[in-house]
Amino acid sequence: MKIVTIGRGMIGGGLAALWRTAGHEVTELGRDGGDASGADVVLVAVPGDKISEALSAVTGLEGKTAIDATNVLPARHGDFPSYAHEVQSFTRGPVAKSFNMNFGMMLDKIREQRVRPSNWYVADDDARDVTEQLIRDAGYDPVRVGDLSRARDLENAVWLLMGVQPVGRVFYRFAEAGQL
Numbered sequence: 387m388k389i390v391t392i393g394r395g396m397i398g399g400g401l402a403a404l405w406r407t408a409g410h411e412v413t414e415l416g417r418d419g420g421d422a423s424g425a426d427v428v429l430v431a432v433p434g435d436k437i438s439e440a441l442s443a444v445t446g447l448e449g450k451t452a453i454d455a456t457n458v459l460p461a462r463h464g465d466f467p468s469y470a471h472e473v474q475s476f477t478r479g480p481v482a483k484s485f486n487m488n489f490g491m492m493l494d495k496i497r498e499q500r501v502r503p504s505n506w507y508v509a510d511d512d513a514r515d516v517t518e519q520l521i522r523d524a525g526y527d528p529v530r531v532g533d534l535s536r537a538r539d540l541e542n543a544v545w546l547l548m549g550v551q552p553v554g555r556v557f558y559r560f561a562e563a564g565q566l
């Protein structure tokens with residue numbers, strides 16, 4: 387898959403490295419932007435209050451499938467129903483929200499775990515397959531918690547995740563009974 391990450395910091399750069407290892411072709415864009423027209427999927431991993439600024443600097447977004455990894459930390463801004471909807475106002479294509487409920491400093495520890503950690507996501511139907519594949523290729527098990535209408539709930543869930551000690555150093559796993 388051809389992936390463009392908008393943001394190349396802890397999350398954008400960290401996922402880019404994992405996806406390259408899985409065989410994907412990844413281009414990382416920073417705050418100066420660039421072109422995403424060749425992408426099969428775009429990851430948005432910039433500060434939550436900089437989404438519009440960052441996406442304004444990227445060409446070729448129209449119709450692209452996007453995965454929004456942004457969080458509402460330290461505080462929510464703007465009037466969109468969710469940050470994922472703010473992303474969709476630029477791409478006007480299928481959108482998923484994922485990777486916001488996992489910690490960047492743990493990305494290089496995913497594969498050391500006894501079982502695959504889970505990764506909650508919400509998505510438009512047309513973004514589901516690619517999102518599940520990229521979640522798996524990063525080393526997690528995808529757990530769908532709703533469609534894109536639940537994106538705001540998923541964003542707000544991070545406040546609960548931030549309450550789990552030790553902060554930033556945990557994984558979580560959801561599994562059917564008998565599968566743990």
Ligand SMILES: NC(=O)c1ccc[n+]([C@@H]2O[C@H](COP(=O)([O-])OP(=O)(O)OC[C@H]3O[C@@H](n4cnc5c(N)ncnc54)[C@H](OP(=O)(O)O)[C@@H]3O)[C@@H](O)[C@H]2O)c1
Pocket residue numbers: 392393394395396397398399415416417418430431432433434436439440455456457458459485486487488489490491
């Ligand atoms: N860190 C985590 O554990 C974690 C976990 C889940 C989700 N998230 C979310 O993922 C997003 C990225 O987090 P991160 O930890 O990867 O951040 P980060 O390391 O600070 O990287 C931020 C990236 O955004 C880019 N960017 C684009 N426009 C920007 C602007 N106007 N101002 C500042 N930066 C801009 C930066 O560009 P340059 O490269 O040009 O500086 C940089 O590549 C955030 O929404 C965060 O809440 C973070």
